[in-house]
Amino acid sequence: EVQLVESGGGLAQPGGSLRLSCAASGFVFSSYSINWVRQAPGKGLEGVSYISTTSSAIYYADSVKGRFTISRDNAKNSVYLQMNSLRDEDTGVYYCARGYGGNSYHSQHWGQGTPVTVSS
Amino acid sequence: DIQMTQSPSTLSASVGDRVTITCRASQSINSWLAWYQQRPGEAPKLLIYKASSLESGVPSRFSGSGSGTEFTLTISSLQPDDFATYYCQHYITYSSYSFGQGTKLEIK
Numbered sequence: 001e002v003q004l005v006e007s008g009g010g011l012a013q014p015g016g017s018l019r020l021s022c023a024a025s026g027f028v029f030s031s032y033s034i035n036w037v038r039q040a041p042g043k044g045l046e047g048v049s050y051i052s053t054t055s056s057a058i059y060y061a062d063s064v065k066g067r068f069t070i071s072r073d074n075a076k077n078s079v080y081l082q083m084n085s086l087r088d089e090d091t092g093v094y095y096c097a098r099g100y101g102g103n104s105y106h107s108q109h110w111g112q113g114t115p116v117t118v119s120s
Numbered sequence: 121d122i123q124m125t126q127s128p129s130t131l132s133a134s135v136g137d138r139v140t141i142t143c144r145a146s147q148s149i150n151s152w153l154a155w156y157q158q159r160p161g162e163a164p165k166l167l168i169y170k171a172s173s174l175e176s177g178v179p180s181r182f183s184g185s186g187s188g189t190e191f192t193l194t195i196s197s198l199q200p201d202d203f204a205t206y207y208c209q210h211y212i213t214y215s216s217y218s219f220g221q222g223t224k225l226e227i228k
Contacts, residue, residue, distance in 0.1 A: 037164075044207065044219060044220075044221050044222045045156075045158075045164065045207055045209075045219040045222075046216055046217075046219065047214070047215065047216035047217070047218055047219070048216065050214050057214075059214040060216075061216030062216065063216070095163055095164070097164075100166075100169060104211060105211040105213070105214045105218070106154040106166075106169060106209055106211040107154075107164075107166065108166050108169075108175070109166075110163035110164055110165070111163060112162075112163055113163055
């Protein structure tokens with residue numbers, strides 16, 4: 001069974017940092033791209049970042065570029081999202097999602113999400 | 121960036137109804153479109169990919185159609201579990217704006 005388990009969310013002050021992790025199991029992790037998608041309270045879905053199978057392609061939303069860094073460790077079946085210089089508008093639930101196949105941009109499996117609250 | 125616009129934003133319907141949700145792209149995305157269902161408090165779930173391919177395990181009452189810039193998601197006979205929010209997403213390129221704004225399907 002495919003599983004994606006996010007962790008690392010919580011309360012951070014504006015300007016602070018958090019590191020989200022996504023632990024994957026049940027599939028050949030190195031064969032799939034990973035997306036981080038967030039959802040602000042009561043709002044829709046927004047793509048935050050994407051990483052390809054070999055980390056050769058990495059993309060960010062304009063709103064997080066220069067502040068967030070995505071990485072993956074295929075040996076540990078994990079993806080990370082380092083979030084620095086956090087802003088109020090970064091508040092939301094952050095989902096880790098596995099690409100459909102290869103380096104696809106859409107997501108077949110999603111984790112349950114980890115909540116991030118940025119507030120003083 | 122390609123913009124995705126869903127309509128309606130809210131849809132009220134009854135169990136057994138046939139409903140259609142529309143998603144329009146600001147430029148052609150061929151058939152690179154997915155539909156997701158999200159129930160309150162849950163993660164999104166993939167329903168349809170490549171505009172009309174049904175994801176494994178998804179009931180056949182869900183169907184997708186379209187290509188280019190106009191797409192539809194149809195639920196042939198609404199079931200209680202179907203009342204949720206639906207999102208379209210293009211994946212012709214990576215974009216943080218690839219999702220539509222969502223359509224909330226409510227019980228009438």
